[in-house]
Amino acid sequence: MEVVAEPIVSALLEELVKKLGTDEVWSFARQLFGGVDSELEKLKTTLENIKELLSDAEEKQLSERAVKSRLAELQNWAYDAEDILDEFAYESALRRHLKAEEHKASSSKALNVVTRPRFNFSMSLKIKKINSQLEQLRKETLAAFDLRKEITGGTSSAVSEGLRPEETSSVRPEQEVHGRDEDEAKLLELVKNDQPSGANKFRVIAIVGMGGIGKTTIARAVYHHKDLEGLEFDKAWVCVSHNFDILTISKNILGSLKHSSSSNPNDLNGVQVELQKAVNGKKFLIVLDDVWKVDYNKWEQFKSPFKAGASGSTMIVTTRDKSVAQTIRCPDSDTYALQSLSDEACWSLFREHALATDTATDADLITDSIRERVLERCSGLPLAAKTLGGLLH
Template identity: 40%
Template sequence: MAVVGIFVSPLLKAVINKLLSSDLIDLARQGGVDTSIKKLKKSFEDINDVLADAEEKQISDRAVNKWLKELQHLAYDADDVLDEFATEALRKKLIRAETDADVDVGEASTCRKVRRFLLSTCCKAMPYHLISFDFAIGSKIKKINGQLQDVTTRIKELGLIKKAIGGTHKPTNAWPRRETTYLLDDPFVCGRDEDKKRIVELLLRDTPTQNKVDVIPITGMGGIGKTTLAQLIYDDDGVKNHFDLKAWVCVSEEFDVKTITKS
């Protein structure tokens, strides 16, 4: 069974950014869970330090792949809890605004209607009508922290180390390759109709192939228009209508599978 690559970096970065939110820090302090939040942040930051190494090793090491799956689930759980925190912060802000509002009568009436709607929506979404928010959220964070502790203790066991994202450093004397995009510099291109037609037919065929992912290379010496041909195919109406999702990724001289996959 093939090991599927998992990339948790963007998710973990989003969670860490939420943990740095001043609104969340204030709410955590008010609820008496600021220590737990700090612990959560520290654990995710420690894990983030070795994440590049883990994402690279997971293809050849099933234990690392399993570790990343556990981390992914925990990161999603933490993200959900932090969203609940954000909702509660909004609810408290609206309550303060309702109390402190000092506007004219007509505007006050409209504002109150909007706030009441938001307050009722927030409250309906919160599962804390029977128990206090602070206790419930504290319990959830404590549980995630406990599970994260197990994940972090296995970092040494798996031999994960701090590693710069992108693999090896590029030599200082290397000439940077020009970045390409799917946008045509000149919309009027002549002499490529037949080549374009043949490749588009390959892309749009419905007959199954033995490969899970088909690769159609366009090869040739520099300057003959390989990129232009790819741009014409990418912008073809038939291709646009056939595929729900398309992506254009520029591969640099420093070939790194993990970085390209993330892009």
């Protein structure tokens, strides 16, 4: 039977890490010999390391079957780790029971069962095997799929050829942006407000939220919103990701704004001079999508040409890290923390992707129990709802 990777394997690992951090587990582990406690410590570290990769991996499974297969394999080993912790809980309860019985009848047989050296040895081997397999999976996944790779910026057309086509400006999709009416209205109001932000001479809006929560989706909705059509924005969209490279990002913005670039594309000064000319006296709307981190000095150098823009110009930055908003000196009033979707919106998005069109009657086949499990897995993340719906479709 084909194994289908659950879209948010990180939810399973999160639960495992929590269990491994409990006093009950460590109190029992320290009673065992054979290095069980040290192997558990390694397991906890390995799971935490893998969690760092999962957000990118779970997004890429939408476009790469091999990533989906690797996630399924990872999920299986995670379930094995969960089984081990269940064994721990059972063994701990059994020993407490036997010790209680020992007070009633002091027998060598009962004492031998309580110490159970075979359990210690078996448990140590099992955890060591899981550790080895998970670490090998982590290394292979990193090497094979270049997760968390440095995507050094690109125009919307360039990014659309990559592994994450959903993170482009594109044209606004026809589908409804589920559960984000209020967010959309508030962000639109910020964009339409001509008041510049501090010393920037143009407004910088930071959309902050965890991976998969829909930052790119809401930015794209605002970018293409019909209410902005009469405001005559010159627009550009750049996916930044890990490497905030001033030259690359500036060239891509320049190419989007005037469909050309500096005569010397490797000359940062020349590119920025051309960029300043391109925005001089004009109102622009620029999206820097998925900024992981940025150095303050780099930001100051990057933004310099845009001070020549007209009043009402706006730059939207989407990021998972609130410190990015602080580094670019985005005021609290222009820092928008995107929250999880409501259960109703999450369920609506799931159904849109799980059910074929004109099959409303199929919705009756989805029981309340399934609905609860889906919502629990999605945890208010639209990417999770979309991915799970797509897999089940």
